[in-house]
Amino acid sequence: MQGAQRNSLKLLQWMMAASLALPIALFAIAATISYTSTKDIADREIERTLDVAHEHALKVFETIDRSLAELNEVVRGLPDDLIRAREPALHRRLKRLADSLPQLKSAWIFDANGKALVNSLASPPPELSFADRDYFYAHVDQAIGTFIGMPLTPRPPYQGARFFGMSRRRDSDDGSFIGVIQASVLPEYFESFYARIGSDPGSFFAMGRADGVVLAHFPRLDRDLRLDPGGPVGRQIAAHPAHGLMTIAWPSDGIERRLGYRRIAEYPIYVSAGLETSAIRARWLATMGQHLVFGVPATALLFLLLAFAFRRTQHLQTEAAKRREAEEALKHSQRLEALGQLTGGVAHDFNNLLTVIRASVDLLNRPQLTEERRQRYMTAIADAVARAARLTSQLLAFARRQTLKPEVFDVGERMQSLHDMLATLLGPAIEIATQLPAEPCLVNADASQFETALINMATNARDAMQGKGRISFKVEVATTVPDTLAHLPGGHIPDSNGFVCVVVSDTGIGIPAARLGRIFEPFFTTKQVGHGTGLGLSQVFGFARQSGGEVTVTSEVGQGSTFSLYLPRVPADLLPQQQAPNTAPALPGSGMSVLVVEDNIELANFAADGLTELGYSITLVDNAADALAELVVDTDRFDVVFSDVVMPGMTGLELARAIRDRGIGAPVVLTTGYSEALAQDGSDGFELVQKPYSIEELSQILHRAARRRRVRGGAAE
Template sequence: MQTAQRNSLRLLQWMMAASLALPVALFVFASAVSWVSVNQTADREIERSLDVVHEHALKVLETIDRSLSEIAEIIRGIPDAGITSREETLHQRLKQLVGSLPQVKSTWIFDARGRALVNSLVTPPPDIDFSDRDYFKAHVAGDVGTYIGEALKPRPPYQGAPFFGFSRRRQNEDGSFAGVIQASVLPEYFENFYARIGREPGSFFALGLKDGAILARFPATDQEVRLDLSGAVGQQIAANPRAGLITVTSPADGIERRLGYQRLAEYPIYISAGLETSAIRERWFSTVSQHLIFGAPATALLFSLLALALRRTRHLYAEAARRQEAEDALKHGQRLEALGQLTGGVAHDFNNLLTVIRASVDLLRRPDLPEPRRLRYIDAISDTVTRAARLTSQLLAFARRQTLKPELFDVGQNVQTLGEMIKTLVGARIEIEIDGPSEPCIVNADAGQFETAMINMAVNARDAMDGRGKLTIAVRAATELPSAIVQSQDSHSQGNASAGQKSSGQKPTGYVAVSVEDTGVGIPQEQFGRIFEPFFTTKEVGQGTGLGLSQVFGFAKQSGGEVAVASEVGKGSVFTLYLPRAAADVRPQQISAEDAPPLDGRGMSVLVVEDNIEVGKFATDALAELGYGTTLVENATHALEELAAGADRYDVVFTDVVMPGMTGIELAQEIRRYHADLPVVLTSGYSHGLSESGSDGFELLQKPYSIEQLSRVLHAVARWRMMKRATATRAS
């Protein structure tokens, strides 16, 4: 019993001793490891900082070297007298060069006597002897290449910050000494850079000569600093002249630092970066104090928990990475499928249109073609171009890149006006009912795009009913948009779907809802999510483009509205277009006819700006046929030059939007600034800037345009300027 007790006490004593010894041993071991780690981390930080300042200094000095080469090339073969005779021109060139180099204070060209022939500061330069400067004396005896001297102060009457010289020898054709080309480099340029990157406590940076003279340093000091290379530090640098790490006490402030140094390519320059050893010790004390606070057992426990968490995190990250790869592969496949569908649809429809145009052109080239057939082929080309423009417009509308022309109009009246056209489109076997609103429903939207959307929804309803059934069009006021959900149900339930996400924010005045309801076959569940995709159609090949509903979708979203779908298989569908409602006190605008005849342009002068020469010649030829006087320029710069020579010669400027250099909108803004009374008309097939920001108040004519449209727009915007001219003529 006593033996067992003694053994138990002895075990407890050993456990008590171990409970003290183990934490102490762990603490000593952790402290030693931490000391090594902190110093290694500090060395790596110093090496990274050294790489940064080395790259910076090398680029700066190489730039200065190239600048001296440029100066030497400029004055190559020119004697001193020739340089003096060109002093003003060379002064401006040097001044321009210095202005592009923030690290250079000034540049100089000296003769063999040390007198300045030209510099970048003043003209003419004062007659001062600089032959005693180190950057001059270094080149007298022979060619030493690029010389970098010690820090100097400006010599009166010159003032400013200290500098160090960066110079090259000038030689005559026989190799004799002709003078020096020199650049005065600012140490403060390097010091400012070091201050920006030296954010760690105790950071140090320096730029110095290989003889130990310091040219620039951070933290900066007013006294001249030179490193003593005769002792142990010099021996270490001599043993590793290219790069290395040393611990040195600065003679300027007496602070001990851990420094990394590196030779700067072929230049006699060393750059260095470092940390105060006190800052490194402070890091170590900070790490050790954490062990003292929490204790060795707590540290070991924390390490175990962290290791467990790390393994768990790695496992979770691996799972997330595999899941992300799978999702990316799925999205990539979906994008490729959508791109293939879109590309195939565009290629199919445009190839059909191009086939008609190509065949018509070939037939028009045949000799002895009867006049009726010639007119028929010309009409076919015109109709095909219109269909191509409509196809492009529908694609842009789906992508929400169409340039809209918002105007105020009453949706109820517009739908009533479209009623007859829709009756013709859907056929006599479909009964049409139009349910108008009890109050005006004014919107501010593109009326042409709205009419296209209505026709597309009506044609879609006609095809769903196979030409027989009832079509109901209703206009009503709505207070909010539908929920952004997509659902579909079978014949015993009803589904609602919304194309895209719900518009952010509700208009204070609400919305106008236009619904098109049919009694057709409805939309199957598997097709519900694709009805707004471009070129998606359930019709036979050649029976539809698949762009109708995509145009409705794009127009609604770009106008700040929404399009929703409710469908029940076997009982029909309801497409509802929501547009933001305008204020009640506004009045709709009158819409001019699109097919008005061309207006005579005699007496009007147009400046046409078009970078595509063929398009520009078409516009000028067409306007000339109508009597307009035209001038064609190919870019905005030439247009401004033409207007500067006399803007009164023109009644209107007609410019393309997308051009190299200055765009048409920027040109129009410049004309508005300097020739406010000169109207500008923009034209474009597509411009991202127009679709995002609009035309900035300028009249816009979409490509492709007809001669009639061009003449009508130009005549409308230039009418008031012509009236002003006529009034001035009568007064004179």
């Protein structure tokens, strides 16, 4: 109930936040899409307008070029004297040409000295030299075809608008220079055309030569403009000489514009059309403003309604606040009681073990101790350490934080091998019934943890029957699985390998329904204070969950209980070859070089002393950085690296990965009592020794790691 109230309040808060965040996010997305769309539309408009401007300019230049070619044919082969003699008739022809083409101001025929033989403005033409004009001297030295000059001002006595020249060379029959035919083109003709087609706000047009000289400009300029070839415009055109689009601050006024440009066929002329970016943004803002007119009131109304619902819900829940506080206080008290129960049980068990160890150590220190008694006390210490390790493992198993060592094994075979031990554990007054399947039931799990879980369930059943009764063990392939496994791989039996189910049933007193939901809690036990920690079934629960399975219980008071442990089943072909148990004694080092990395000096000295006595060559460092430095100096110096996992700075697992990543050949053996990283991600393929370990066990694993290295080295050769 309390959770539902909190969730409803939180849901309203999320809805209030979403009522603002979602419209804002949608508006931001829509604004981005709209801005991109507006830019695309503007680019298409610019391209269409540029098509019109380009087509217009091309026709103008082709018309003038064709007229110049016709005039050149008219006067081809005529000496200057004959042209002067025919000047009146030629004047009228040039005047008709200029009058018929509104883009022309005048047309001219010059001799080799730059003097006008005929023009369309005056007859006869004044005795002036135009040899200093670019449209004339550009043709003197070589034939360059049609030349388009820069904007010029009429020379007195001629008056009128500015112009730029478009000229062709006059050649004699032998190809020598004899004069120029020129047409004066009006920039204002182009600017007037641009004004007609550029009716949108922010429209822009320009026409200029390839060298940066601007011939026509809209909006009109009161001065000449020449663009720097090394500037942004020049660099863009150089990169894409035929056509292109760019966004740039135009040099004449500094206004940022989106421009398209295109070269006019074979002429060294570019036309450009564009829009001011501020005009494009204005279009976008106008579009978004229409959305805001409707969106803001709707969003505000929705937010106010949710705020009212939140206030109302909060007011209703305030009435139950004191009751919730009282419930929380009660639960807190219960937690403290359970924690005290757990602490008492763990402290009791550990103190018993420490007492055995302390007493054995004291007895070992007595003089004249017989070998039989010394061996008995050492065995008692070893057994106490093993029981302490199992207790720690149970704590970690419940928390699902122990580092598992999964292996593929047959549950039926493992159950059969435990039969004698279970019989001894449960006592002669308890009858054991075992039902095993005919087919292999393979699982991939930690075999030691599995055995511990099985013993814990059996011990729990024995206590429930007060040491007398019947316990049934059954192994089978699960045909149905608990609901909690339905979402896991294998939860749907027909499409996977399914699960193996281990069923443990007893004829005990049963579990009341009120306690059934708490039996896997470590804070809960039906035993008297000081007689156990309640971690047995907790270990079963933790092992099952961490192995990808589940454990369930059904019980009825007076009828006994049934525990079902589900583990994921694996195919039969994954079963490895049987290996002999590792009962060999400690292996001599024979000079094997081992780098020991351990920050705990006492533990480091223990490992170093024990290995040294076995003939190993030991180098001891207390952190991973120094270990890496030792390995970098001489990568072949060490046969094995033995490192603790939990260390300040770089952990042992990080050290092992660094050694592997750098290609250092020394194998790595890790050791830990508990590691968060290993519990979550595993040992990443490295050898692992669980603390507490013996020197015998350590020597076996070091030799195995070194042997694998030699095998890999031989294969590489």
